[in-house]
Amino acid sequence: MTATAPRYLTRFRCLADTCEDTCCSGLVVPVGKACWQRLRDAVAGSPDAARVEAFVQPDEGSGPGAEDAVIAKGADGHCAFLDARKLCSLHGAHGERALPDVCATFPRAATRWGERLEVVGSLACPEVARLCLLAEDSLERVPVSEDVAVRPGSARRVGGDAEDAWTRHAEAVRATAVTVLQQPGAVSFASRMFAMGQLALRLDGFYFRGTEAFSGDARAGAEATLQDVLRSFAAPETLAAIQESFSALVLPGGPWAGICASVVRARQAPVRGERFNALVSAVLASYGGGEAPDEAWRLFAERRERLAPGLNARVEQYFRHHAVNHWLRHPFTDLPRLLDYVFLLTLRSAVLRWTLFGHPTVVALCEGGVEGTAEAQARLDAAAVECFQLIAKHVEVSPELHTLARGLAGSGGSETLGRMLVLLKGM
Ligand code: SF4
Known part of the structure; x- marks a missing residue:
């Protein structure tokens, strides 16, 4: 037992031909040079x-003489090697x-x-979701056996450089x-995100990546400051105070609804996935097409109000679990800040x-x-699994989402935190 995993991965069994999706439908499947051979x-x-x-064809995105490859897709968006039983x-x-690493290890x-x-698992797999x-x-x-990773030798690495303060403290920051x-405690998901x-x-x-603040004589002071900040944010009273200040904020909801609609709509054309496109069409229709953000916001707020008394705690659990899984699966050190x-x-x-909230x-x-x-x-659980899985698979991985996030975030610092408040409006 030399590895760790969230408990849900110990319960995971691939559903194979009874799965409502397939691992690779609508996705590009990359094949590295060694896997190709x-x-x-x-x-x-x-x-x-x-x-x-x-x-299996050279990956044109990697330039002339590419040594990596991608697997071709059929007209239905499925992998060319999928048989009639999926x-x-x-x-x-x-x-x-024989399989490339990505196929052998998915959804891990x-x-x-x-x-x-x-x-850690990917919510792009419905059973993991x-x-x-x-x-x-x-x-x-x-604790789990390293075999749970299927190919532990292909694991990516974070850290290992004792001189790099950014990755050296990453586990403490993530914790x-x-x-x-x-x-x-009764702290809303939105307040928790605002606290983060x-x-x-x-x-x-x-x-931040490349920081020099921990170098030489400054190291002890910078580490003490970092520990102080982490300790204060781990304290329940800090979260309670942030919840209070966050609840007092009044923000318009139209911009939030407009941003969400444009993110999802932008993925409709490039994705060849029947389930995803059917979901997006139904959700947009439920918001009157999504072209009038203030009206979409009104509909959203009304639904949220109606769902809250009986099922809000369940909705909050989905979002907390999604966010924790995200922290575990995607090292924050991949981004510069x-x-x-x-x-x-x-x-x-x-x-x-x-x-x-737009799911039928x-x-x-x-x-x-x-x-x-x-x-x-x-019924709510089934709708949530469908939404989280399809968005994880077809929206969260898109490079356009990262580009959009960079544009929306502004110039960094307190401006970015202010803009984040707009995104927290609907949560
Ligand atoms: S998406 Fe998940 S459950 Fe479905 S076939 Fe792939 S690994 Fe199995």
């Missing part, structure tokens, strides 16, 4: 050799060993933090963010909230008069 070796001499030559024909004929992502291996969002204890981290999200924004702003002046990371997560959460099941629940019955909760 391994695949060619595995199919050599078999009828699949010609198919691999035809369907199962991988290469896996069936040649075993898991493994990261080595120093010597420690962490394995179900297990992660719905069980209260799903995110407890438990505080997760504490803010998971601290017991404030934490990021407090660290922004001296803790913590505030950029928190802003992007807030944008993702906003889009998810807008989508969930949620609209029907609100129109029918919501009660917190087991049946109502089960």
